[in-house]
Amino acid sequence: MSFLDTANPDFQFAWRFVNQTAQHIFLTGKAGTGKTTFLKYVRDYGFKKMAIVAPTGVAAINAGGVTMHSFFQLPFGPFVPVQQIGWNQRTVTDEYALLKNIRLNQAKRELLRELDLLVIDEASMVRADMLDATDVILRHFRRQSSLPFGGLQVLFIGDLFQLPPVVNRTEWEILREYYSSPFFFDALVLKQSPPVYLELKKIYRQSDTHFINILNNIRNNQCTTDDLESLHQHYRPGFQPRANENYIVLTTHNNRADQINQQELNKLPGKLFSFEAKLSGDFDEKASPAEKSLLVKEGAQIMFIKNDKGENRRFFNGKIGVINRIAGEDIYIRFRDEPGEITLEKETWKNIRYNFNRETGEIEEDVLGTFVQYPIRLAWAITIHKSQGLTFDKAIIDAGASFAAGQVYVALSRLTSIDGMVLYSRISQDSIQTDPRVIDFSNTAMSADELHERFNEQQKAFIRQFIIRTFNWEKMVEMFRENETEYDHRQIPDKAIAYQWAVKILHSMREQQEVSAKFSRQLEQLFLLAEEDGYLGLQQRMKAAHDYFVRLLDESIDSIQKHIGEVKAKLKVKKYVAELKGFLAVVLRKKSELVHVLQIVNSLANGDNLDDSFEIKSEMKEEDVPKEIKQKAQRGDSHRMTLQMFRENKSIAEIATIRGLTYGTVENHLITFIPSGEVAVDELVPTQKLEQIIRAIRDSRFSSLTSVKQRLGEDFSFGEIRAVFRHLEREGEVQR
Numbered sequence: 001m002s003f004l005d006t007a008n009p010d011f012q013f014a015w016r017f018v019n020q021t022a023q024h025i026f027l028t029g030k031a032g033t034g035k036t037t038f039l040k041y042v043r044d045y046g047f048k049k050m051a052i053v054a055p056t057g058v059a060a061i062n063a064g065g066v067t068m069h070s071f072f073q074l075p076f077g078p079f080v081p082v083q084q085i086g087w088n089q090r091t092v093t094d095e096y097a098l099l100k101n102i103r104l105n106q107a108k109r110e111l112l113r114e115l116d117l118l119v120i121d122e123a124s125m126v127r128a129d130m131l132d133a134t135d136v137i138l139r140h141f142r143r144q145s146s147l148p149f150g151g152l153q154v155l156f157i158g159d160l161f162q163l164p165p166v167v168n169r170t171e172w173e174i175l176r177e178y179y180s181s182p183f184f185f186d187a188l189v190l191k192q193s194p195p196v197y198l199e200l201k202k203i204y205r206q207s208d209t210h211f212i213n214i215l216n217n218i219r220n221n222q223c224t225t226d227d228l229e230s231l232h233q234h235y236r237p238g239f240q241p242r243a244n245e246n247y248i249v250l251t252t253h254n255n256r257a258d259q260i261n262q263q264e265l266n267k268l269p270g271k272l273f274s275f276e277a278k279l280s281g282d283f284d285e286k287a288s289p290a291e292k293s294l295l296v297k298e299g300a301q302i303m304f305i306k307n308d309k310g311e312n313r314r315f316f317n318g319k320i321g322v323i324n325r326i327a328g329e330d331i332y333i334r335f336r337d338e339p340g341e342i343t344l345e346k347e348t349w350k351n352i353r354y355n356f357n358r359e360t361g362e363i364e365e366d367v368l369g370t371f372v373q374y375p376i377r378l379a380w381a382i383t384i385h386k387s388q389g390l391t392f393d394k395a396i397i398d399a400g401a402s403f404a405a406g407q408v409y410v411a412l413s414r415l416t417s418i419d420g421m422v423l424y425s426r427i428s429q430d431s432i433q434t435d436p437r438v439i440d441f442s443n444t445a446m447s448a449d450e451l452h453e454r455f456n457e458q459q460k461a462f463i464r465q466f467i468i469r470t471f472n473w474e475k476m477v478e479m480f481r482e483n484e485t486e487y488d489h490r491q492i493p494d495k496a497i498a499y500q501w502a503v504k505i506l507h508s509m510r511e512q513q514e515v516s517a518k519f520s521r522q523l524e525q526l527f528l529l530a531e532e533d534g535y536l537g538l539q540q541r542m543k544a545a546h547d548y549f550v551r552l553l554d555e556s557i558d559s560i561q562k563h564i565g566e567v568k569a570k571l572k573v574k575k576y577v578a579e580l581k582g583f584l585a586v587v588l589r590k591k592s593e594l595v596h597v598l599q600i601v602n603s604l605a606n607g608d609n610l611d612d613s614f615e616i617k618s619e620m621k622e623e624d625v626p627k628e629i630k631q632k633a634q635r636g637d638s639h640r641m642t643l644q645m646f647r648e649n650k651s652i653a654e655i656a657t658i659r660g661l662t663y664g665t666v667e668n669h670l671i672t673f674i675p676s677g678e679v680a681v682d683e684l685v686p687t688q689k690l691e692q693i694i695r696a697i698r699d700s701r702f703s704s705l706t707s708v709k710q711r712l713g714e715d716f717s718f719g720e721i722r723a724v725f726r727h728l729e730r731e732g733e734v735q736r
Contacts, residue, residue: 008034008200008202009658010029010198010199010200010201010202011034011038011200011202013198013451013455014027014038014198014200015038015041015042016455016459016611017196017198017455017458018042018046018117018153018155019042019046019047019048019614020455020459020462020463020610020611020614021153021455021458021459021461021462022151022153022458022461022462022465023153023195023196023454023455023458024148024149024153024154024155024156024190024193024194024195024196025153025154025155025156025195025196025198026123026156026158026185026195026196026197026198027155027156027157027198027199027200028157028158028159028160028197028198028199028200028442029159029199029200029201030159030161030201030203030215030216030219030413032203032391032413033199033200033201033202033203034200034202035157035158035159035200036389038157038200039052039063039119039121039157040064042117042119042155043064043119046117047614048116048117048153049114049115049116049117049356049361049362049363050115050116050117050118050119050363051065051066051071051111051115051117051118051119051354051363052064052065052066052119052121053065053066053067053068053071053072053118053119053120053121054066054067054068054120054121054122055067055068055120055122055125055126055127055130055165056122056125056287057284057286057287058287058288058289059121059122059125060121060287061287061289061349061350061351061371062289062389063119063121063122064350064352065119065121065352066351066352066353066354067287068120068126068130068134071354072133072134072137073101073102073103073104073137074130074133074134074137075093075098075101075133077091077092077093077171078091078092078093078129078171078174078175079092079093079094079098079129079130079132079133080092080093080094080129080174080175080178081094081095081129081132081178081188082094082178083095083096092174093133095136098133098136098137099136099137099140102137104141107355107356109141110356111354111355111356111363112137112138112141112142112150113141113142113143114356114363115152115363116152116153117152117153117154117155118138118149118152118153118154118155119154119155119157120154120155120156120157120184121157121158122157122158123156123157123158123160123184124158124159124160124162124163124164124165124183124184125158125163125164125165125166126156126158126165126184127165127166127167127175127182127183127184128165128175128179128181128182128183128184128185128186128187128188129175129178129179129182129187131184131187131189131190132187132188132189134149135148135149135150135187135188135189138150138152148189148190148192148193149189149193154195156184156195160183160185160435160438160441160442161219161220161409161434161438162388162409162410163385163388163407163410164182164183164435165182165183165184167182180437181435181437183435183437183438183441185441186437194444196446196451196454197441197442197444197445197446198451199445207416207417208417208418208419210230210418211415211417211418213227214227214230214231214412214418215409215412215413218408218409218412218432218434219409219434220434220439221432221434221436221439223429223432228427228429230418231412231418231421231423231427232423232426232427234418234421234422234423235423235425235426236422236423236424237424237425238424239396239422239424241394241396244322244336245336245394246301246320246321246322246336246393246394247394247395247396247422248301248303248320248379248380248381248382248392248394248395248396249380249381249382249395249396249397249398249424250381250382250383250384250387250395250396250397250398250399250411250414251381251382251383251384251398251399252383252384252398252399252407253383254383256381256383256398257381257382257383257386258381259381260380260381261378261379261380261381264300264301264378264380265295265296265297265300265378265380268297268298268299268300269297269299270297270298270299271297271298272295272296272297273295273296273297273326274293274294274295275293275294275296275329275331275373275374276292276293276294277290277291277292277293277294277371277372277373278370278371278372278373279292279369279370279371279372280369280370280372281351281367281368281369281370282351282368282369283351283368283369283370283371284351287351288371289305289349289371290305290347290349290371290373290374290375290376290377291373291377292373294373294374294376294377295378296323296326296331296376296378297323298323298324298325298326299322299323300322300323300378301320301321301322301378301379301380302320302321302322302323302333302376302377302378302379303318303319303320303321303376303377303378303379303382303390304316304317304318304319304321304375304376305317305318305375305376305377306347306375314342315333315335315342316391317389317390317391318387318389318390318391318392318414319335319391320335320336320379320392320393320394321333321334321335321336321376322334322335322336324341325341330343330344331343331344331374331376332344333376344374344375344376345374346372346373346374346375347372347373347374347375348370348371348372349370349371349372350365350367350369350370350371351367351368351369351370351371352365352366352367352368353365353366353368354366358479358582358585358586359581359582359585359586360585360589361585361586361589384399384407384410384411385407385410387410387411387414388410390414391414391416392414392415392416392420393415393416393417393420394415394420394421394422395411395414395415395420395421395422396422396423396424397411397412397421397422397423397424398424398425399411399412399425399427399431408427408431408432408433409432409434459610463600463604463610464523464524464527466597466600467523467542467597467600467601468520468523468524470593470594470596470597471516471519471520471523471545471549472516472520473509473512473513473516473517473590474513475586476509476513476586476587476590477506477509477510477513479583479586480502480505480506480509480583481506483502483506483579483583484499484502484503484506487499487502490576491572492567492570492572492573492576493567493570493571493572493573494567494570498563498567498576501559501563504559505556505559505560508552508555508556508559509556512549512552512553512556515548515549516549519545522541526538526541530604534605534607534718534722535601535604535605536605538601538604538605539601539602539604539605542597542598542601543598546594546595546597546598549594550591550594550595553587553590553591553594554591556587557584557587557588557591560580560583560584560587561584563580564577564580564581564584567580596613599613600613600614606668606672607664607665607667607668607671607672607719607722608639608668608672609639609665609668609669639669639672639673642655642666642669642670643669643670643673643678643679645658646670646679652666652667652670664719667684667719667723668719668722670683670684671684671719671722671723671726672726674723674726674727674729674730675726675729675730677730681723681724681726681727684719684720684723685720685723685724689715689716689720690724692712692716693708693712693716693720693721693724694724694728696708696711696712697721697724697725697728698733699711708721709721
């Protein structure tokens with residue numbers, strides 16, 4: 001399976017919601033709860049075709065994605081959701097102007113249609129009108145005008161209690177007529193299709209309960225006099241840290257941070273060294289994630305701006321250190337209270353472009369440009385804005401003049417403990433600002449029971465659509481139809497013979513399409529009754545369909561391979577053979593998709609956990625796994641974990657609650673251990689029921705679960721009947 005924090009049910013539940021439904025999601029969490037980790041997990045391990053966007057260049061580079069404006073060609077001025085009359089067309093855009101001025105080539109259009117998941121990072125800074133403009137573009141180019149975002153699932157990640165979207169007074173005078181607020185959640189598209197509100201609650205950054213409670217109260221506009229008194233115990237105006245104490249000043253303005261860093265750098269004796277970043281290709285300097293010209297001296301206090309990729313994890317994003325020495329192009333860093341020094345290595349940041357690869361069926365990242373620089377910056381001071389996502393053991397906070405909602409919370413929540421905090425200025429109630437509209441939106445979060453009910457409902461709908469979509473042959477037919485029309489323009493040997501082959505395989509694909517369309521309609525009916533017999537009927541029909549279509553696809557694969565073998569030795573066919581290999585890859589992929597959906601249906605019928613069936617990417621590399629979620633779960637470990645908890649005398653209901661699973665999933669985990677004898681049937685089925693179920697199974701001549709259930713009535717569950725079936729398999733009375 002994957003690297004998953006098994007002690008964090010919120011993380012696991014959010015992962016299932018993203019991976020096993022098509023539901024729009026807003027994933028949030030307090031500072032230090034692992035939102036960035038979750039984004040990396042989705043990117044590296046999700047099976048869906050996805051793209052990551054962010055509202056700013058720096059955020060996009062750090063998230064490993066692209067900006068919303070570049071990806072969707074969004075306007076930089078306001079977008080209004082009605083036809084504009086009287087507005088200056090140079091500054092205000094409506095739907096007509098948006099679609100008229102957009103220039104997307106065929107490859108980009110195909111990319112938008114192929115996406116399964118759009119991740120919008122730093123969603124707190126996304127304006128409502130920009131999200132509505134994105135919606136218009138996706139509906140148009142995905143050819144799904146009636147569906148929000150053109151039927152594309154959107155995952156919003158961010159913390160609305162931190163930094164808000166930027167909108168100036170002139171823009172808001174225009175937008176206020178259409179929007180309740182500039183926040184993304186007030187976009188009109190989300191009024192039509194609201195995201196579920198999921199929150200990561202486990203805090204990795206802090207462990208001090210008292211400090212965590214203060215942060216929560218500030219976040220929720222509930223800061224008390226006692227909270228302020230606790231903070232002001234650390235009020236030390238004019239505090240000057242001793243050398244090597246590694247304090248960093250968090251301030252509200254760039255010029256103040258730059259001034260402090262320059263003053264401290266000037267105090268140091270010795271030579272000033274300059275290290276220039278290396279830019280190649282297309283890389284916007286405004287989105288530079290590090291200093292283009294890094295000016296440092298020996299003894300300078302620095303901060304890392306990337307996590308260490310090495311096995312030993314010597315540093316993390318935000319860790320403070322000191323430049324011990326500089327030798328030529330080599331920089332050596334030491335840390336307080338740690339022996340020795342480390343050699344600093346340069347980091348490469350990438351500016352990417354997404355492309356859809358027809359042959360592999362994957363969304364690929366083309367590197368347009370790179371930025372190479374040492375991943376450090378001077379760290380006597382930093383702005384609160386730039387400190388988002390960083391972690392400090394010690395910080396001097398100068399936030400008394402806080403000017404933006406959430407800035408005090410951002411500054412305080414960077415610290416691992418209140419003991420490492422020094423306040424240069426007092427914090428007043430007036431400077432602790434959380435927009436009440438944000439609090440109102442956070443109150444829309446569902447209860448745990450409602451969320452699990454929504455998940456089960458959305459998971460079923462997603463599985464149904466996923467399977468039905470697999471039996472859609474339209475793209476393959478269109479591919480071979482386009483191929484058939486190209487022969488008039490092709491200059492290849494024996495063109496007439498090649499054309500005859502193209503006509504024949506197109507005819508075969510069209511026949512397959514007719515059958516697959518009929519089966520898709522049958523699937524709709526099969527799903528209506530699937531749960532009644534524990535998915536066994538669906539499993540039987542799916543196995544038959546799988547075998548039938550795989551046989552036809554194998555014939556098509558043989559035909560393409562044979563044709564490639566016939567033409568590849570001829571002259572001037574290199575491009576043509578490459579196209580044929582592309583066709584072969586598409587057909588092979590369709591075959592693997594059929595195998596995949598059969599695996600899913602088998603999991604449903606066998607009562608297996610569906611996580612394994614949907615996690616099909618290669619595992620994350622060890623060095624990419626955050627230290628907080630090191631526990632590795634191999635395929636089947638989820639079942640073993642359930643068994644272990646069951647052996648600790650926890651009930652099925654207790655295990656379900658702890659692991660964030662349904663009762664039925666936990667029950668099915670345990671049932672899988674009956675054939676091996678690790679779980680006895682009477683541990684899951686009361687003795688008085690066991691004998692009745694065995695008699696009913698024998699009387700029904702070992703037929704389906706549904707027929708046995710009909711004999712027994714409502715007092716007996718499918719889980720209990722399935723457990724007895726597995727028991728009889730072990731006894732040799734039933735053959736699977």
